[in-house]
Amino acid sequence: MNTTQQxxxxxxxxxxxxxxxxxxxxxxGGSARTWDLVVDRLPGRDVLTADFRGWSRSSxxxxxxxxxxxxxxxLAVIADAGVTDHVLVGHSMGxxxxxxxxxxxxxxxxxxxxxGSGPAKxxxxxxxxxxxxxxxxxDSDESAAWARDHVLTATELPASVxxxxxxxxxxxxxxxxxxxxxxxxxEDITEHTRMVSAPALVIAGENDRVEPVDVLRDNLVPFLxxxxxxxxxxxxxxxxxxxxxxxxxxxxxxxxxx
Numbered sequence: 560m561n562t563t564q565q566x567x568x569x570x571x572x573x574x575x576x577x578x579x580x581x582x583x584x585x586x587x588g589g590s591a592r593t594w595d596l597v598v599d600r601l602p603g604r605d606v607l608t609a610d611f612r613g614w615s616r617s618s619x620x621x622x623x624x625x626x627x628x629x630x631x632x633x634l635a636v637i638a639d640a641g642v643t644d645h646v647l648v649g650h651s652m653g654x655x656x657x658x659x660x661x662x663x664x665x666x667x668x669x670x671x672x673x674x675g676s677g678p679a680k681x682x683x684x685x686x687x688x689x690x691x692x693x694x695x696x697x698d699s700d701e702s703a704a705w706a707r708d709h710v711l712t713a714t715e716l717p718a719s720v721x722x723x724x725x726x727x728x729x730x731x732x733x734x735x736x737x738x739x740x741x742x743x744x745x746e747d748i749t750e751h752t753r754m755v756s757a758p759a760l761v762i763a764g765e766n767d768r769v770e771p772v773d774v775l776r777d778n779l780v781p782f783l784x785x786x787x788x789x790x791x792x793x794x795x796x797x798x799x800x801x802x803x804x805x806x807x808x809x810x811x812x813x814x815x816x817x
Contacts, residue, residue, distance in 0.1 A: 563639065570616035571609035571636050574598070577816035579644035579669045580605040582637060584653030586675075586797070587739040588697055588728040590615035593650070596720075597799050600807035604816055607645075609636050611653070613735025615727060624738040626652075626746060630659035643667045646814045650674040650799055651770065652739050655748065661759075662751035670814050671755060674762045674806065675770045675796050678778035679752035681745050682770075693740035696728075703728040713766035713795030720800055752782040759786040760813040762798065762806065769796040787813070 560574045572591055581604055583594040591608035592615075598606050610617040612632050613624040622628070633656060637645060644667050649657030654676025661671045696706040707724045716724075761780055763772040772790055780786050789809060794802040 564616070565639075568635055568639055569609050569612050569620065569632050571607060571640065573640045573642075574604075574606045576603045576605040578605045579646050579667075579814060579817065580607055580642045581810065581814070582633070582642070582645050582647050583608045584633060584647065584649040584656050585611060585614070586651030586653055588614075588703075588724075588731065588736075589650070589653075590727045590730065592723065593727065593799050596803035597807050597810070600803055601811065605642075607636070607640055607642060609633070611656075611735075613732040613738075615730045618730055618732050618735070622732070622734050622738075624732070624735040626656055626659055626743045626748070629656045630663075633657075633660050634663070634665060637665070644669055646670040646672060648672040648674065648810060649676060651796065652677055652743065655743065655746075658748060658752045658755060661757055662754040664754070664756055668757050670758045670760070672760045672762065672810055672813060673775075673779065675764055675767050675798050676761065676775065676779060677744060678770065678774055679749045679782040680747055680778040682774045682778055685745050690740050690745060693744070694737045696740070697731065697736050700725060700729065710768055711796045712801060713764070713768070714793065714801045716800060724797070724800070749782050752779070753784070755783055757785070758813075759783045760809065761786055761788045762809055763788070763790045764794040764796060764798050764802070765790050765792045766794060767796045767798075
């Protein structure tokens with residue numbers, strides 16, 4: 560795995576292998592390593608993972624941290640890595656970023672996998688009160704641990720993974736931590752999602768309390784021109800960490816190595 564750090568780009572890791580390249584985009588509070596368990600189950604695949612601007616190894620990068628800035632960063636990272644054929648795999652906030660990237664119809668995009676993704680059309684529950692409360696989820700170790708255990712996950716996780724989630728949740732710049740709950744989560748991007756022409760796979764977690772199955776079915780799938788929909792059983796929102804076997808299998812079935 561080759562790690563690239565530049566002051567003008569988010570830090571990213573590129574593991575050469577069989578294509579198309581899988582470009583993984585993490586959730587709000589996550590990092591490139593959120594995908595480690597999935598990547599481990601994809602031996603031989605060409606894989607690119609990145610820390611979004613404002614998070615983890617990219618936490619020192621200046622804002623703004625808007626969805627469109629993250630989408631622009633993603634396109635820049637893909638170009639910098641020399642990636643041609645690729646599939647975007649976006650989780651939660653990363654899924655919403657992936658929709659914006661795919662809407663530009665970049666050359667070489669072969670597909671898009673949206674994992675517990677932020678939907679194109681915000682759900683009814685995303686009220687101003689909800690967003691204000693959510694903006695404080697990662698204010699302290701205690702609040703981040705509560706969110707991890709009572710909102711984000713629906714399964715028992717190893718202590719090392721639980722610690723990773725907590726560390727990553729607290730590793731964001733202050734403005735990056737609040738951008739998604741106060742603004743990004745409520746942004747209606749249906750006009751962009753309708754422009755996605757690549758084949759799509761939408762993956763929901765059966766017990767996801769953040770982006771429930773019915774929200775993804777009603778507020779995301781209808782805006783994609785070519786979308787398959789699947790539900791991974793017995794998992795909450797952190798599908799890459801809770802169900803890496805099922806997620807890796809779904810990705811491989813959707814986009815086998817060539």
